[in-house]
Amino acid sequence: MSADSPLIVSLRTAVSAAPQDVPLRLHLAQLLLDAGHVDAAVAEVAIALQHAPGDAQARELMGRAMGMPPAPQAPAEPKPQAPAAPGSQAPGAPQGFDWHAAEDQVGDAVPPRFVEAPLAEDGSGDPGDAEAWDVEDTAAPGAVRLADVGGMQDVKDRLEAAFLAPLRNPELRKLYGKSLRGGLLLYGPPGCGKTFIARAVAGELGAGFLSVSVNDVLDMWIGNSERNMHEVFETARRQAPCVVFLDELDALGGKRSRTQSSGMRNTVNQLLTELDGVDAAANEGVFVLAATNVPWDVDLALRRPGRFDRTLLVLPPDAPAREAILRYHLRERPIENIDLGKLAKATEGLSGADLAHVCEVAAESALLDSARTGTVRMIGMKDLLGAVKQTVPSADPWFASARNVAMYANEGGTYDDLVTYLKKKRKL
Incomplete structure (x- = not known):
């Protein structure tokens, strides 16, 4: 048949x-x-x-x-048999x-009956848990360095003096008894490149880069958040030298006095424990960087010496940085007769995210115009300057809040850099 x-x-x-x-x-x-x-x-x-x-x-x-x-x-009346052991003859x-x-x-013809193991009742056992903490290799070709950060020379100088110089000179560090342990808190308005700078610092050190956000740590099950925090630092210790970057530190380490949840307080306690290490050498080779838009909401215990005792204000990009950012976002778009110098002056006060939005709006304007006329045209200065006029600086609300902190809550000179900037810009 x-x-x-x-x-x-x-x-x-x-x-x-x-x-x-x-x-x-x-x-x-x-x-x-x-x-x-x-x-x-x-x-x-x-x-x-x-x-x-x-x-x-x-x-x-x-x-x-x-x-x-x-x-x-089989016999007519088979005798009862015990269940076959695994692997025995059926x-x-x-x-x-x-x-x-x-x-x-028949493996190729028949799909598997089960594709992943079930989760435990507490949510553990996820096959993805083993790969949850991937450390980025910043020694690989194409990794970001500080030279890739356009402009912002003041920020680079402060990073060099406060963080990088001691780490680049092991003999001097040994002479002066300087430990490799270190914590640096980057703060400033949103969209100004704090994460990019942290990645560049890891590249300068040739260290691994482990980025952690609140979603990576917080868990609905009691005790899992603390365990996740511990696993982050254990991974960094195993792969030292490694930069641990804690994004939105105010969410992970907010003031415990304002926190109603015992789970959140325990998470902050665990973070404090990990920063101190089990002993003096536990975190050797682990560099902790953090970023926040609201450093005044970070728990005070995290700011004491030995933890995040150094702070760096990351402001909206200066003119050279704005020019570099605009060049980056326009590099693969059809443009003509673009004066980046003039455009950089016109965009003073805009953050890096705002500049990316300006390029998007300009491209959208040219695209719609081309669709209406049926003729493709290039993006010109008129499109970009028009987009600049439509863009409201996203950092302005942040400076409005920061002004009150600079005026009334600058105990110990923590925010002296912010006060200097606000006075320079006549916002104080």
């Missing part, structure tokens, strides 16, 4: 309509086997065994298809039949 015979075709159609019908599928497999289509028969029997693993007819058909002799007849199966070999043979 041919595989295209009307009976086999009809049975295939019926099996497709009722895939759970084991007897119907086995009848199709029987006809295929009798017609000499062994591979097709094996595939059908394998699917039937997925639905009914103990079906004697399916096992007998599989044995025939694999060239094994038929199973001996009841009714041909003697010597290798089920593992049969499973391998």
Whole structure:
């Protein structure tokens, strides 16, 4: 009988309509086997065994298809038998039949029944947990360095003096007893490149880069948030030298006095423990950087010496930085006669995110114009300057809040850099 015979075709159609019908599928497999289509028969029997693993007819058909002799007849009144141990011969199966070999043979034709292990009741056991803390290799070609940060020379100088210089001179560090432990808090308005700078610092050190956000740590199950925080630092210690970057530190380490949740307080406590290390050398080679828009909301214990005792204000990009950012966002767009110097002056006060938005709006204007006229045109200065007029500096609300802090909450001179900037810009 041919595989295209009307009976086999009809049975295939019926099996497709009722895939759970084991007897119907086995009848199709029987006809295929009798017609000499062994591979097709094996595939059908394998699917039937997925639905009914103990079906004697399916096992007998599989044995025939694999060239094994038929199973001996069972006695009329079989005695009760104990359940077969894993890997032992299945009841009714041909003697010597290798089920593992049969499973391998039909592996390409039959999909696996289970693709991942179930989670435990507390949410652990996720197959992705093992890869949850991937450390980026900043020594690889193309990694970001401080030279890739356009402008912002003041920020680079402060980074060099407060953080990088001691780490680049191990002999002087040893002479003066300077530990490799260190914490630096980057703060400022949103969209000004704090994360990019942290990645560049890791590149300068040739260290691994482990970025952590609030979503990576916080968990609904009691105790899991603390465990996640511990695993972050354990990963960094194993792969030292490594930069741990804690984004939105105010969310991970907010003031405990304002926190109603005991879980959040415990998470802050765990962070404090990890920053201190089990002993003096536990965090050697682990550099902790953090970023926040609201440093005044960070728990005071995190700001004491030995933790995030150094702060760096990251302001909206200066003119050279704005020019570099605009060049980057326009590099793959069709442009003509763009005066970056003039555009950089016109965008004073805009953050890096604002500048990216300006380029998007300008491109959208040119695109819509091209769609209306049916003629593709380039992006010009008129598009970009028009986009600048439509863009409100996103940092202005931040400076309005920061002004109150600079005036009334600058105990110990923590925000002297911010006060200097506000006075320079006549915002104080």
